Amino acid sequence: MLPVVLDCMGGDHAPREAVAGAVGAVRDHDVPLILVGPARRLRTLLAEHDAAGKIPIVHTDQALEMGEGALASWRKPRSTVAIACELIKHGKAGAMVSAGSTAGVVATSAVRLKGQHGIMRPAIAVTLPTLPLPTVLLDAGATADAKPEMLLQFAMLGTAYAQILLGVPRPRVGLLSIGSEAGKGNKLVKKAHELLAASSLEFVGNLEGHDLLRGRAEVIVTDGFTGNVALKTIEGTLRVGAAELRQALTASRTAKLGAALQRKELGALSERFDSETYGGGVLLGLNGAVVIAHGSSRARGVSAACKLAYDLSRGKLVDRVKEQLGSSSKPSIFARRPHAETAGGVTPG
Amino acid sequence: MLPVVLDCMGGDHAPREAVAGAVGAVRDHDVPLILVGPARRLRTLLAEHDAAGKIPIVHTDQALEMGEGALASWRKPRSTVAIACELIKHGKAGAMVSAGSTAGVVATSAVRLKGQHGIMRPAIAVTLPTLPLPTVLLDAGATADAKPEMLLQFAMLGTAYAQILLGVPRPRVGLLSIGSEAGKGNKLVKKAHELLAASSLEFVGNLEGHDLLRGRAEVIVTDGFTGNVALKTIEGTLRVGAAELRQALTASRTAKLGAALQRKELGALSERFDSETYGGGVLLGLNGAVVIAHGSSRARGVSAACKLAYDLSRGKLVDRVKEQLGSSSKPSIFARRPHAETAGGVTPG
Numbered sequence: 001m002l003p004v005v006l007d008c009m010g011g012d013h014a015p016r017e018a019v020a021g022a023v024g025a026v027r028d029h030d031v032p033l034i035l036v037g038p039a040r041r042l043r044t045l046l047a048e049h050d051a052a053g054k055i056p057i058v059h060t061d062q063a064l065e066m067g068e069g070a071l072a073s074w075r076k077p078r079s080t081v082a083i084a085c086e087l088i089k090h091g092k093a094g095a096m097v098s099a100g101s102t103a104g105v106v107a108t109s110a111v112r113l114k115g116q117h118g119i120m121r122p123a124i125a126v127t128l129p130t131l132p133l134p135t136v137l138l139d140a141g142a143t144a145d146a147k148p149e150m151l152l153q154f155a156m157l158g159t160a161y162a163q164i165l166l167g168v169p170r171p172r173v174g175l176l177s178i179g180s181e182a183g184k185g186n187k188l189v190k191k192a193h194e195l196l197a198a199s200s201l202e203f204v205g206n207l208e209g210h211d212l213l214r215g216r217a218e219v220i221v222t223d224g225f226t227g228n229v230a231l232k233t234i235e236g237t238l239r240v241g242a243a244e245l246r247q248a249l250t251a252s253r254t255a256k257l258g259a260a261l262q263r264k265e266l267g268a269l270s271e272r273f274d275s276e277t278y279g280g281g282v283l284l285g286l287n288g289a290v291v292i293a294h295g296s297s298r299a300r301g302v303s304a305a306c307k308l309a310y311d312l313s314r315g316k317l318v319d320r321v322k323e324q325l326g327s328s329s330k331p332s333i334f335a336r337r338p339h340a341e342t343a344g345g346v347t348p349g
Numbered sequence: 350m351l352p353v354v355l356d357c358m359g360g361d362h363a364p365r366e367a368v369a370g371a372v373g374a375v376r377d378h379d380v381p382l383i384l385v386g387p388a389r390r391l392r393t394l395l396a397e398h399d400a401a402g403k404i405p406i407v408h409t410d411q412a413l414e415m416g417e418g419a420l421a422s423w424r425k426p427r428s429t430v431a432i433a434c435e436l437i438k439h440g441k442a443g444a445m446v447s448a449g450s451t452a453g454v455v456a457t458s459a460v461r462l463k464g465q466h467g468i469m470r471p472a473i474a475v476t477l478p479t480l481p482l483p484t485v486l487l488d489a490g491a492t493a494d495a496k497p498e499m500l501l502q503f504a505m506l507g508t509a510y511a512q513i514l515l516g517v518p519r520p521r522v523g524l525l526s527i528g529s530e531a532g533k534g535n536k537l538v539k540k541a542h543e544l545l546a547a548s549s550l551e552f553v554g555n556l557e558g559h560d561l562l563r564g565r566a567e568v569i570v571t572d573g574f575t576g577n578v579a580l581k582t583i584e585g586t587l588r589v590g591a592a593e594l595r596q597a598l599t600a601s602r603t604a605k606l607g608a609a610l611q612r613k614e615l616g617a618l619s620e621r622f623d624s625e626t627y628g629g630g631v632l633l634g635l636n637g638a639v640v641i642a643h644g645s646s647r648a649r650g651v652s653a654a655c656k657l658a659y660d661l662s663r664g665k666l667v668d669r670v671k672e673q674l675g676s677s678s679k680p681s682i683f684a685r686r687p688h689a690e691t692a693g694g695v696t697p698g
Contacts, residue, residue, distance in 0.1 A: 141527055144535040178490055178577040186493040186574040209581025213589040225535040226575055228527040232558025233579050237586040240562040244621075245594070248614040255614045261607030265597040272593075 001032065002094030003056075004309040005087045006302070007080040008037035009063035010100025011295050018099065019045040021302020022055060028303065031310040034058060034093055036080045058083055064104040066295060072101075073108035081105055085112030088288035094313030095289040097305045099280075099297045105290065106142050106283060113286040116318060118325045121146070122285035123154045123224070124292065125161050126231055129272050130215035136162045136171075137212065139224040140231050140281055146223035148191035151175070155201055156324035157284040158219035164315030165308075171218035174207035176226060181206065188223065196221075200327060209233075238273050280305050282312065289317045350381065351443030352405075353658045354436045355651070356429040357386035358412035359449025360644050367448065368394040370651020371404060377652065380659040383407060383442055385429045407432055413453040415644060421450075422457035430454055434461030437637040443662030444638035446654045448629075448646045454639065455491050455632060462635040465667060467674045470495070471634035472503045472573065473641065474510050475580055478621050479564035485511045485520075486561065488573040489580050489630055495572035497540035500524070504550055505673035506633040507568035513664030514657075520567035523556035525575060530555065537572065545570075549676060558582075587622050629654050631661065638666045 004025075008018040015037055023046070025031040035042050039059035046052045062078040076082065081100055085108065087093040098105045102124070110122055123139035138158045143150060155173045162171035175193055177185035182193050184206060196203040204217050212220065212230060222230065249259040259266070280293035280301065289312040293305040353374075357367040364386055372395070374380040384391050388408035395401045411427040425431065430449055434457065436442040447454045451473070459471055472488035487507045492499060504522045511520035524542055526534035531542050533555060545552040553566050561569065561579060571579065598608040608615070629642035629650065638661040642654040 144527060176578060178493065178574055178581075186572075189574070208585075209578040209583075210585030210588065212582055213585055222578075223535075225527055225538070226578055229525060229558040229571075229575055229579055230582050232527075233561055233582045234558075234586050236557075236559030236562055237583050238590060239559065241587060241590050241622075244618055248618045249611055251614050254610040258607035258610030261603040261610075262598055265600050265604045269593055269597045273590075 001310075001314055002091070003032035003034050004306050004313060005034045005036060005058075005084040005093040005096045006306060007063075007084050007096065007098035007100060007105075008035050008042055009080045010098040010105070011293065011297050011302075012066070012099075013296070013298060014063075014099065015041060015045060017298045018302050020049065020299035021297070022306065023049040023051045024299055024303035025306035025310075026051070026055060029307045029310070031306045033306060034087060036060060036083045036087075037063070058087065064100045064108070066101050068101050069103040070107040072104040073111040076108075079104075079108065081108045082112055085109050085288070088113060093288075095291065095309035095317075097291045097293060097302070097309045099293040099295055099302065099305075101295070102141065102281070102292055105292050109283060109286055109288075109290045113288045113290070115285055116287055116321055116325075119153055119157070119285040119321070121150050121153075122283055123150075123157055124227075124281040125158055125284055126281045127165070128213060128234070130213055133166050133168070133215065133218060135212070135215060135217065136165065136219045137227060137231060138219070138221060138284065139227045141224045141228035142283060143224040144228075145225070146188065148188055148195055151188070151192035151221055151223065152195040152199060153285070153325075155196055155199070155203070155219065155221045157321055158221060159201055160317060160320035160324050161282065161284055161312075162218045163320060164312055164317060166218055168218055170202045172202045172204045172216075173219045173221060174204050174211070174217035176208070176212075176220055176222035176230065177206035178208065179206065180208065192221075242270065280308075282308070284317075285321070287318060289313060350659075350663055351441070352381035352383050353655050353662060354383045354385060354407075354433040354442035354445045355655060356412075356433050356445065356447035356449060356454075357384050357391055358429045359447040359454070360642065360646050360651075361415070361448075362645070362647060363412075363448065364391060364394060366647045367651050369398065369648035370646070371655065372398040372400045373648055373652035374655035374659075375400075375404060378656045378659070380655045382655060383436060385409060385432045385436075386412070407436065413449045413457070415450050417450050418452040419456040421453040422460040425457075428453075428457065430457045431461055434458050434637070437462060442637075444640065444658035444666075446640045446642060446651070446658045448642040448644055448651065448654070450644070451490065451630075451641055454641050458632060458635055458637075458639045462637045462639070464634055465636055465670055465674075468502055468506070468634040468670070470499050470502075471632055472499075472506055473576075473630040474507055474633055475630045476514070477562060477583070479562055482515050482517070482564065482567060484561070484564060484566065485514065485568045486525075486576055486580060487568070487570060487633065488576045490573045490577035491632060492573040493577075494574070495537065497537055497544055500537070500541035500570055500572065501544040501548060502634070502674075504545055504548070504552070504568065504570045506670055507570060508550055509666060509669035509673050510631065510633055510661075511567045512669060513661055513666060515567055517567055519551045521551050521553045521565075522568045522570060523553050523560070523566035525557070525561075525569055525571035525579065526555035527557065528555065529557065541570075591619065629657075631657070633666075634670070636667060638662060 125138035
């Protein structure tokens with residue numbers, strides 16, 4: 001199996017936490033890795049983990065800054081992200097991981113890896129901590145101005161991704177809207193609804209903001225603007241809720257005593273909603289899987305991202321997207337029946 | 350002062366809870382009211398509260414159904430909502446309250462009350478439970494496909510509303526986007542940012558999903574699609590968070606004991622985030638304030654909505670919007686300076 005290439009200079013705590021995360025990914029998850037960054041520095045850090053010489057390094061001195069946006073790919077042709085892309089392109093690696101600036105990583109890898117044949121725009125898929133299975137939400141910000149056809153393709157990308165991530169052969173796909181009926185939404189969503197209902201995907205119809213954490217579909221599709229707002233709204237609401245809760249639980253002496261009795265349960269809950277546990281976003285639609293870890297990732301987050309990248313590479317993400325494009329985009333022969341029926345999940349032959 | 354007119358047939362618990370809420374609004378908040386609905390039934394319900402004959406009733410037998418949408422205004426010319434609008438139009442009432450279907454109330458009142466002169470589209474403003482002041486988010490769903498000029502007008506509507514609701518002479522206005530810099534967002538938001546920066550509103554620049562509950566502006570502007578998704582995402586996240594918390598806090602015997610010690614603090618917190626406490630949405634931009642209470646409103650929610658409607662009527666909402674339209678829409682003489690400066694909150698003379 002091809003190794004995963006890790007950008008060791010992306011993120012707030014690079015390269016220290018990147019290298020620590022790499023060592024964890026190799027030791028705990030058997031992920032074969034290549035590190036990209038300043039060779040000497042990386043070697044020193046590896047030595048601190050007794051891992052000197054254990055993980056191959058490709059040297060470069062250039063790195064994207066955290067604020068760096070769409071022009072980064074031109075300004076820095078030898079950045080760690082650019083080198084990582086070249087390794088995938090030349091068949092030396094199967095997927096990459098970076099905790100660098102999302103805009104910089106998206107721009108550089110879109111230029112270097114190029115979009116998969118037939119895919120109009122890339123999308124970032126993120127994982128929401130729903131039960132019993134996580135939910136894949138996309139696009140979380142790669143394509144702010146989408147067309148209906150792009151939302152259909154995002155549904156295919158999300159389906160391919162969820163097949164690998166969740167092991168579900170036919171993940172249910174929902175469309176984020178502002179009412180559950182087919183006619184509800186803005187123009188973009190109404191048209192996308194028609195396209196999805198006519199596809200052979202497992203389309204379950206419109207879902208709303210309050211459905212995002214309810215596990216009503218394995219894949220929820222939206223444009224990059226709405227998806228980014230929704231994702232950050234969830235994160236912000238959980239953060240504010242947790243802070244207010246902490247304050248309430250320590251407001252009086254009896255409440256504080258109560259909190260002490262709940263330490264274990266509250267810890268497990270916050271673990272589940274902690275974004276580091278589930279890795280980061282994945283840029284889909286390019287000729288290679290690109291996992292974008294949170295900029296604030298520590299070793300644990302980097303390890304999880306490397307494992308995810310390896311799973312996607314082994315699961316042949318790019319090939320699965322190709323299959324989806326081949327099969328789902330053709331309107332089925334049932335394309336003209338009323339939405340309600342298609343939405344029920346009947347699989348046209 | 351003109352009374353508030355209450356649609357007694359809207360909502361899941363009409364007319365019982367509507368009448369109970371009306372009695373509460375009169376007794377506890379001195380709100381002068383007119384009730385609209387089936388006179389005989391309303392009289393019987395009023396009698397149960399020892400309030401027979403204390404609140405005037407305008408009779409009609411027609412009511413909008415909860416599922417009723419945009420066509421309602423044509424199908425039911427004598428619905429409670431239509432009658433309430435006529436009372437405002439003829440100067441018999443200053444504002445109205447309904448817990449009926451949002452689509453039906455919006456459609457009926459837009460047709461009957463008409464948009465204020467110069468306002469392109471109405472917007473629904475909702476109140477988020479931030480500290481120290483609540484935050485007004487609009488549009489929460491009246492105008493799903495907005496143009497940049499409409500977002501500018503929503504900012505004016507929100508400013509007028511926040512002036513009355515919060516008593517702040519120059520409320521800060523933020524634009525919901527997917528990055529804090531001026532160039533971030535979709536096409537709609539980028540153009541709206543320019544218009545807002547050139548206006549004389551107290552524009553503080555872009556805000557993101559995670560800022561919604563952080564009280565960083567008194568008014569946050571967005572299109573009706575994004576706003577509706579964001580609002581429902583907050584509600585859904587709080588609901589899921591609370592449910593998971595409840596489960597965690599009762600998962601073991603010690604945790605359960607802990608929860609008992611915190612009853613008071615948890616109660617106060619959930620009260621703050623309970624949507625019934627802060628009334629519902631307000632439809633802005635028409636010739637009269639229309640308060641849309643939650644469909645699930647009980648007496649307490651109806652009372653709060655009546656008080657809000659009365660405050661808006663007394664605060665001369667419609668006149669304040671007119672003022673905003675007159676002053677803010679003219680690009681200031683500083684219109685051409687860089688965004689960063691305007692965004693800093695400098696007030697042009």
